[in-house]
Amino acid sequence: MxxxxxxxxxxxxxxxxxxxxxxxxxxxxxxxxxxxxxxxxxxxxxxxxxxxxxxxxxxxxxxxxxxxxxxxxxxxxxxxxxxxxxxxxxxxxxxxxxxxxxxxxxxxxxxxxxxxxxxxxxxxxxxxxxxxxxxxxxxxxxxxxxxxxxxxxxxxxxxxxxxxxxxxxxxxxxxxxxxxxxxxxxxxxxxxxxxxxxxxxxxxxxxxxxxxxxxxxxxxxxxxxxxxxxxxxxxxxxxxxxxxxxxxxxxxxxxxxxxxxxxxxxxxxxxxxNIRLINEINKLYDHDLDVAQSLINSSGVKKLIDAVFQKPIFTVHTISSTADISEATCRRYLSILEANRIIFSDGKQRFKTYYYYNLLDKLR
Structure with missing residues (x-):
């Protein structure tokens, strides 16, 4: 041409x-x-x-x-x-x-x-x-x-x-x-x-x-x-x-x-x-925050959920830094959330990676 x-x-x-x-x-x-x-x-x-x-x-x-x-x-x-x-x-x-x-x-x-x-x-x-x-x-x-x-x-x-x-x-x-x-x-x-x-x-x-x-x-x-x-x-x-x-x-x-x-x-x-995404994420945030707070009686849970929405694939180290929560506390919270299928992990004993699929499925 x-x-x-x-x-x-x-x-x-x-x-x-x-x-x-x-x-x-x-x-x-x-x-x-x-x-x-x-x-x-x-x-x-x-x-x-x-x-x-x-x-x-x-x-x-x-x-x-x-x-x-x-x-x-x-x-x-x-x-x-x-x-x-x-x-x-x-x-x-x-x-x-x-x-x-x-x-x-x-x-x-x-x-x-x-x-x-x-x-x-x-x-x-x-x-x-x-x-x-x-x-x-x-x-x-x-x-x-x-x-x-x-x-x-x-x-x-x-x-x-x-x-x-x-x-x-x-x-x-x-x-x-x-x-x-x-x-x-x-x-x-x-x-x-x-x-x-x-x-x-x-x-x-x-x-x-x-x-x-x-x-x-x-x-x-x-x-x-x-x-x-x-x-x-x-x-x-x-x-x-x-x-x-x-x-x-x-x-x-x-x-x-x-x-x-x-x-x-x-x-x-x-x-x-974008409009559908925001509406779906609003519902997801409300639901999963409520579930997390019912499982973990701590004011730090909201900071953790906020961080997970910011980084939906994460390690204990990266999410504790983002949420400004100690790694030991983070690890305990994540264990509870994983047991209740809010998040999933690759199952590794060391350097475990977690996946928040509820959000990832909407972003992809």
Missing amino acids: AQVPFTPENLPLGNDRLNQLMFLHELIEANKKVAQYQVLLQNTKLPSHLLLNPVMLNEAVQSTKIEGTQVTLDEVLEVEAHSRKNNKDVQEVLNYYHALRDGMDRLSILPISTRLFKEMHITLMSNNVRGSNRSPGEYRTIQNFIGPEGCTIETATYIPPQPHLVNSYMNNLEIYINNPQDDLDELVRIAIIHAQFETIHPFLDGNGRIGRILIPLYLYSKKVIDYPNFFLSEALERDKHKYYRYLNDTRYKGDWNQWVLFFLEAIILQADK
Whole structure:
């Protein structure tokens, strides 16, 4: 399809590029669903920050899955609990997780900008993962291309802009992010911003992952969401061939309407799943906390259950540290919970690993 590097148009898009009537219904529905999710989070029984760790790790799993990394959430949580040896695939997921957290933290002092992108990219490419030798934290200075494994530039499905144009296009994108000069809804803007980032493809590797991290960071920076915890990778991975095709259609057909429609449908799909998840977790938290408190007469039980929701795969050491309870007390509480099938273990005599399947089954 593509034989020469693509030349994108600068943002904002021309008035003729979007017909908002084509996705007006989906835009209204997407905003309603995101708002509903935010209200649920504000009123959840479980302190919402406790769920952030496993939900963010699941986002990292889904986003790296789009790039071909085959790792499960359980495997990542086992490595985090120090009960499984690390490997490069798991490290890619953990790098994504840390890049996401770094981006959240840096937003308090940095706008969404080249500096932020490059800092997150350094984290993403650290610890000797694939691509770690491909100029971490630097925009590319050589031509790259995208296509099926083993393709050449002649058979690529997409050839991004020439390297000497990357800084100029990224500067335009940065200006648009922070001062858009159009009257579009923020959900439409982030659809355009994500597509433009992927079109510029500023890094030699990791563009898809940084571009997907950009989605919750942007929505948070514009106060659409109260915390940068609305992730789209799972919905996009579910329809990844549509995702790539509609991205390419914005480039070679100028079809932005279909792309925005697809993006809004992904938001609706993910918001519905998030809403179901929060409602189910609220019920689970109430039920299992009540059961645990009926089995163990101690004020420390709530701290333990809160910690288990934060780290649903754990060892005595990792959970006692998270819950701020002594290991001896923790071990006694866990023995009672395991005997009553609230949690399960691998049965090892030493360095036993525990699994809170009630939550894992909902997160997977």
